[in-house]
Amino acid sequence: MRPLKRLVEQFLESEAKGGILLFVTALAAFVLSNSPWAQAYFDLRDVYLKLQVGDWVLKKTLLHFVNDFLMALFFLLVGLELKREILQGELKNPRQAGLAVAAALGGMVTPALIYTAFNYGGEGAAGWGVPMATDIAFALGVLSLLGKRVPLSLKVFLTALAIVDDLGAVLVIALFYTSQLNVTALLVAALVFGFALLLGALRVRSLTVYMLVGLVLWYYVLLSGVHATIAGVLLAFAIPIGRARPLPPHADGVAEDPELHEAQLELLEDAAREAQSPLHRLEHLLHPYVAYFIMPVFAFFNAGVALEGAQVGSIALGIFFGLLLGKPLGILLFSYLAVRLGIARLPSGVGWGAIAGVGLVAGVGFTMALFIAGLAFDAALLDEAKLGVLSASVTAAVLGSLLLWKTAAPRPS
Template identity: 35%
Template sequence: MTSPPIAATVERSHKRLGVGASDRTAAALLLLATVLAIVWANSPWGDGYEQFWSMPIAVSVGDLSLATTPHQLVNDAIMTFFFFVVGLEVKHEFTLGELTDRSRAIVPVLAAIAGLILPALIFIVIALPAGDAHAWGTVISTDTAFLVGALAIIGPKFPARLRTFLLTLAVVDDIGALLAIGVFYSSGFSPVPIIAAVVLMAALALVRFLRAGRGFAYAVLGVALWVALAQAGIHPTLAGVAVALLIPVYPPRRRDVERTAELTQAFRESPNTEYAAAVTRSLRESLSINDRLQTAWAPYVSFLVLPIFALANAGVHLDAATLSAALTSPLTWAVVAGLVVGKFVGITVATAVVRATGLGRLAPGLGMPRIAGGAALSGIGFTISLFIVTIALPDPESQDLARVGVLAASVIAFSLGWAIFTIADRLRPPTAVGATLMRPFDATRDHFRGRVDAPYSIVEYGDFECPFCSRATGSIDAVIAHFGDDVRWVWRHLPLESVHPHAKEAAQAYEAAALQGEFLPMARLLFANQDALTTDDLCRCAAELGLDPERFAADLRSPRVVRRVEDDQLDAELMDLHSTPTFFINGRRLKGPWDSASLIRALEATVDSEPRVADTPR
């Protein structure tokens, strides 16, 4: 049975991180706003660009008055929403995402740290003679929106694992940039507003315990925190991060989902406004407010906030005088070198060192050429770089020189990344993916039957809702009966969610049962009950096997179990697998029928071949 490409499944699983068809659109809008700002600033109406963004705006209520400009409004207020969404993503990653797994996170985390430090050092060395070393913050951050958009535009095949690596790196990168803004690019601190800010953050942490009105409370306290930080001399956009980090995040809870199902059934039986309101409220509260806010605000940030910011900050004067000055300016070249060279060398070398020393390892399918291409794209430091330019360099001429460097570095970084991906794909064509098993057998990870050192090996990618996989189970039993302990059978997950809506949760049930040592009995029950794989059905299967029900329910949707299933899905995408069951015989993909006689013949034909990837220890 076949399905659309598994990439669609991966896109859905990464939707929270902004991975999808909208990446190119968001990047295109950001680029369009940048071009419009440059054209406007260098047109016959160029003076109007400066006049508009520096136009005074005053709001007065009685004796109280607030004076600002459109430029300050964008950078100090509207950009708070950008940092708010970044903070939500950071909180989610540390609580439920990639950063909860040390072995998974260590490589991109250390690479990100190197990608923060080396660019700053390069900038300081070059800019120090000109007296601009204090603006080192302009080169430390990668633009996440442009990074993901650039990857979508270049379009290397099977990008899911690289995208995950780069997004994890970008999260750590954002944390470093936010800390730099808060510590090094804020004005003198005022103690009373700081105390008020601390009290407000304590109040924000307690909002989760309110029975109702939590959204309103977060909004009011968030605005108050923004004002307190501004008065304290700390850049007020950090209020967005603080509020986001104090908002709770958790996976959907089974009791909440079941409550929603009960209310929905009641509404179906007796439709009325009271039940409708209860269903709506239950649906909303079954997801954490972090998830709901990311879904609600991310499009506004991508398609409105960031383009407005680019329009307000990218209007660099590219007249002959500015370009001539930029060509000889240590500040401009410090920005270019820091972003392009610093990011590329820092991330690539750090990844290679961490990998070589065994401190961490790359996900299957991620080689150093791919990492190098991603590291080159990380030199696109647009949004936060331009943001820090405005607060680190008060002189307008210096700002223009730095902006020229940011724009030039972004173009160079994109071109370099494109070249690396193109050359790497030509040297190692991705069309060869899938002929051999990409991830070797790992006795400490894989669920298997047979001896660890068995001379015959079968790796099956399957789907518990697929009837062909159920029938293949009988074939495997016959093969094991034929070879005995000389054959090793390994199961990996390829749930085809587009045609089998319960397949992924069934795979998670298998993994939850495996944590209690009952993966094989659970597999047989799942195949025997393919028409009954709802959450309640899975819990009944667990009870039938005598599993601890509370532990099973907790493990069923735990980050550890979900990541385990998604790891197999990503492996399948990297190998271009689109159907189930798919077999690898002694490390080579089986083409043709999978009845027991065919499997036995295939095993006997390959056992005397060269060393097999399936038998290589990890």
Template identity: 40%
Template sequence: MTDTTLRGPSRFHGVLERIAEARRGDSSETLAAVFLLVATLLALIWANSPWGWTYDVFWHGHIAISIAGTGIDLDLQHWVNDGLMALFFFVIGLEVKRELAIGELRDRSQAAVPLAAAIAGLALPAVLFLLLNPSGPAAAAWGVVISTDTAFLLGALAVVGPGRAERLRIFLLTLAVADDVGALAIIALVYTDELHWIPLLVAVVGLAAVWQLRRLQVWRGGGYLVVSLVTWVALHESGVHATLAGVLIALLLPVYPPRRREVERAAELTRRFRQSPNPEYARTARLGLDRAVSVNERLMQLFQPYTAFIIVPLFALANAGVALDGETLAAAATSPLTWGIVLGLVVGKFIGISGATALLRRKLPPGLTMPQVAGGAALSGIGFTISLFIVDLALADEPALADQARIGVLAASALALVLGTVVFKAAPQPEGPSLDLLRPVDPKRDHIRGPVDAPLTIVEYADFECPFCGKATGGIRQVREHFGDRLRYVFRHFPLHEYHPDAQQAAEFAEAAAEQGRFWEAHDHFFAHADALDRDSLYAHATALGLDQDRLEEDLRDGDTANRVSDDEIDARTSELPGTPTFFLGVTGRTPQRLEGPHDAATLIAALEAMEAAASR
């Protein structure tokens, strides 16, 4: 009997959080893309309705904020573009910082392929655009074709992409993060008209103040908020686009997994409140919980729903309203600007990303195929949010060209969606899950008992909290005793989150023990104490095993242990494993095959002997 439910529990935080958060395998990105699409359609309907004249009147109405005669006077569209979108770019910056610190971009070797694909996906579209628009006012809009809209990309992938495409999603998300970094750098370097040095100096001082707050380990958001507002105003007055303040501040904020002492302190404060509920204990417990989590992750949790479901749709509503009358459409149909955008986004992204990945395809992770990458590359031509943002920067003084560019962005996004759908549908689809082991055994990566070159192999995907895995451990011992040095046993992680809430952290502790050369001691100890794998018990187990506690804590916090466990888990989900334990059996020269049916010692021994006999014929 195996555990078969693989999804974890949902988490909720307010009304928007209820919309944004979804269980494992669900797609909140799809919902965010729907919000964005609806806002875009509303903008187009509004701009082309009998009341279309009110669109420009409304968004170009001015709002001024001044103190003692000094202030900022912007129309409503630019309050959205320069003000609210700073929060959008702030969230992008938080995501980039997290990925660099403890996420996919921490391991540069794993990120090498999507990074190279992102660079090609930035450069080739710009080259193709400039072939059609080598000079004149339209040439300034080359930045429109460089960026992919992450929300639309992931939403479209969830709708038209293949099943079991978690590797593709990670690849595209990493690519999109790198893409965003490149787009933001180009906005900063290219689309700044003039600099005012005194406000710029004030902005630099503001950024230095954020860095100093981080250095002093300030964890409350209020101090960062005040400095950030001053920095945003100063950067706006300097001539540099104010939204970049959000990115730069986010990149300076600290990000780290919770520290043990702060988690224990938060738990103690919570216990005090539970024993004596009163306002003072409620306040200190809340502050203790906040302090245990990095500013980066708290702010991302707070702002992501607002940016996804309010700010970005509001941006689309303010910028996508193009009057699609005959004259405008006729001009766009013959405009090198419009066709340059379509060529850059649809063709440039597709060829650039696919081509760069094809050159490095040997470095692709298992489960990610070139047809999948090609489909994702096609969808990457959906360049919406930042593309429209750059239209406003590059063609602010050319309203007719700006309308042609917006039509190009809308047309390119639609064509990219169609192309991606066609590529995915044309790719060969497997007729059910493969029984082959997805990732070959790698002595440099895998945990192996027995000679690494033994002719027989068992690979087990297991979960330290799973009672069936614990029982199977004794059976594996019998199998190893039977075959001796002719067998190597490989252990891989597959924590079933819903059934076993402590399995993930137990797996991470085992990987941290591996950093001290003690994986198998931890493996045996955790299975022997499978009913006591909460965090406090795991630290007690680590003490019993004689592990260096300081090094253990550091290894748990750097993100590598979590990424290593996640890697195994993604392989298991991609292979559609039915639960834990799952065994793959193989002989030298042949790919291990999944064992279906019983997994007692006698069955494993008989299956391996049959494989060995067949291989010797």
């Protein structure tokens, strides 16, 4: 159990640092978009990148390259984390999974209803999916600022909640934010996905093979009209999680003889690498690139919104109150019902005040919310949506921190 706990703590620490970097790059984008260099910032997003092989050409703006290709790697990591949590992590235990699933469901349904109440029948009606999403990196970054006042069990609960929330967002994108379908490309994508599943069933361990298949899958999903990032999640579910062979006996200890100590450590490290599943290896490989490059780059290119001429209408208000009120109310209500019905239990040492605080922090919807906003709105409405996301996320982070500071302090033993 100690190695597993150490891995969880390393994961949370990595996500927390990534959240702080995400905040810095988002702030830089916001400042630039309202500075004398604003036009240069917006022009940079519209620079075209072109890849050509013979008669085949793929041409995308820098903004679309980030949102369609780099974010597919983010979604690949989301899929890997989700699969690991279901098979080996918090979501494997039915009662712990019950709480995370119930909380995530409440945190998706309630914000969508609040947003719809503001925008029913209006031009912003399509944006109901925007306030449903929680940003795991930002949320854990907020919790990291509170240090040891937040128990590990509460951080793990927020992580599991956000991962289930991400799955919900992926389903919403695939089902409701898909353009006109190209049936031929969709069938080819299905065949490629089937081939990836076959590779997983055969226990193919080469990550290079999976990434090459993933590139083909990404291209045909892009052509199909379904958002290309969904390819990342599909590929994740094909990658096997089983070990090739178990660790050698006594792998948790080292030789007491100093002369053998270093040699044995090297052997154990080699054995550990060999014993790791392809899913764990890819997850560990992707994590630093996603946390410290892909998500900050996404934030930089998507968080810029010019305040001059920006409106605060029903779209911004629906997103603001959906994230700030809908998230904590939905998470608290659905969690309470799940516990009362006996299908879930609260994390160790955590009370309802702390659950309410986590609900507020879950209102930090930055990455996925901005992503869905880009799919739901055209340029004329997108700035208003961004304003709602950014203002709600900052407010939720501040209020959630204050509430957790008072309610989530670990109980004395």
